[in-house]
Amino acid sequence: MREVRTLFVDASEEGVRLDRWFKRRWPHLNHIQIQKLTRSGQIRVDGSRAKPDTRLTAGAQVRVPPLPDAPPAGEKARLDPRDTAFAKSLVLYEDEEVLALNKPAGLAVQGGTKTVRHVDRLLSAWGEGLTRPRLVHRLDRDTSGVLVLGKTPGAAAKLSGAFARRRAQKTYWALVSGFPKPGEGVLDLPLAKRGMGDRELVVPADPKDPDAEAAETEFVTISRAGSRVAWMALRPRTGRTHQLRAHMLAMGHPILGDPKYGNEASAGLSEGLKLQLHARRLVLPHPSRGTLTLEAPLSAEMKAGFARFGFDEHEADPEPFGPGRRR
Template identity: 70%
Template sequence: MSRDVKTLTVAAAEDGIRLDRWFKRRWPHISHVQVQKLARSGQIRVDGARTRADARLSAGAQVRVPPLPDASEAPSREGGLSDRDKAYARSLVLHEDEMVIALNKPAGLAVQGGTKTTRHIDRLLSAWGEGMERPRLVHRLDRDTSGVLLLGKGPEAAKRLAGAFARRRARKTYWAIVAGNPKPPAGLIEMALKKSGINDFEKVRPADPKEHGAEPAETGYVTISRAAHRAAWVALRPYTGRTHQLRAHMSALGHPILGDPKYGDEASTELSGALGLQLHARRIELEHPGGGMFIVEAPLSAQMKAGFAHFGFSEDEAEAEPFPPERRRR
């Protein structure tokens, strides 16, 4: 174990990065749980003050780094990936260039780890190397949502990509199958959401915008096709990035996404049968960190294909850009 206390400066290209990810770049063998414990006990400090592992760092901030275990002391489960895991991570790639990686995240695979989650996208990124070679997550998808997930190669690319999401410059299109037929068939849901619970029990609910903890949330939707009165295939566009936003908004609209155990109702649960969550991050369009527009689409996952087959939907019914101009304003 290193016995020195260090004070390191957050680089300009790392402005806005989370503390735990900042640590992970420099000491890949240090787990998220270890960073949490060090922050909670006050051993990690930012500009002399206590902080949380998920706090965002500003360029120029001074981070107190306590003595850390050497890589050789890390538990074997925190070690490198197997060749099989590396091959699996690479098999998810939809696009890769010198600054951006786009993955097709399967349903059921978490983006980040937790107390009982040891296999997740963040861990698989070690397939590309460690330290500064390791790609950075710039946004998230729910565990059971499939589709496009973008990564930044290097701190500058990651910062630009994350900035595009934060400033609503990333145009995201999700496909979902919902219970019933939304009326009107297209619209904008403006409904504040408030979190409750933690980890696997985390859920959001509609809230008064003035309620403490409530966050504004906006979702555009367009009906693409219908299966009689039973179900509809809709395109969804989140204009904000709240936890479970699409799932909570469609449930509040009275048309829960099928296969959703958290936000479904009795009718949607019966209609879903054995289907998994029918929500897929189909397409992302944003400015590439190196210049020009970047568009990437993810093919349907196995669970979405099952939903399409069950209700008789066909991919060729959808336009690449299903939203009218007034819904592209943000």
């Protein structure tokens, strides 16, 4: 596409993220390309600059700049049968509208310049075009656990809307350095991105900082290994990049196995461990009926941490934030 166009957001796309809106129309674009176009101001919403995670409203005008052409039909590499089998092995739940995967640690959700194997590519196992499932939220590359997708445009829009309106309850498990006091509560601490590329970090910020974004995390201590390590349940009330990792570091109790958001104490406890963060449970409205409750078994990386510090996953309440939970 070589010309600038203005497109309108459909009513069924209310609440959809800008980057996902683009991916639905031009699936050959990757996350890095969309990020560059927004950062340079070439993509605009209602005449203003916007970020990839901007939530769109029905009727909004999106400026679409000239985009790179899609590769010719047949040029895109077919999915290897082994990758197809691998993708299908990740399924936690599937019906005609919803697909839920148990994303392994180390597998990126979307591709980039140096990332050729990722969840978005593996979705070709379900077909292309309208039959291809659509991402509605993300997990960090090294975070394992529940990842939900919409199998139709309408289902994807409704699932995205549930996340945008905070109707999706996400529960993460994490092993952190030390013993947080208090053992439960809510951390309300704005965050801002600093740096670029691989050196980009999310750090606490003054609410008046123009780059600051509101960020809230609810936390509960499930168990502890003396004063060395605590097993925490974390519930992000907002969906900022690296929010849980940055918030736990700000509390002085970084997540083990995290080379980016760690300190000297966590480094000493993390030897040989990968990131100890797992998207354990997700509860949200089904696009057409009832409520979905999705739970992912522990990854091999998390099992290694549990074994080292003597935690038993069966000790945890399924809903650690509920009023009737065990103390």
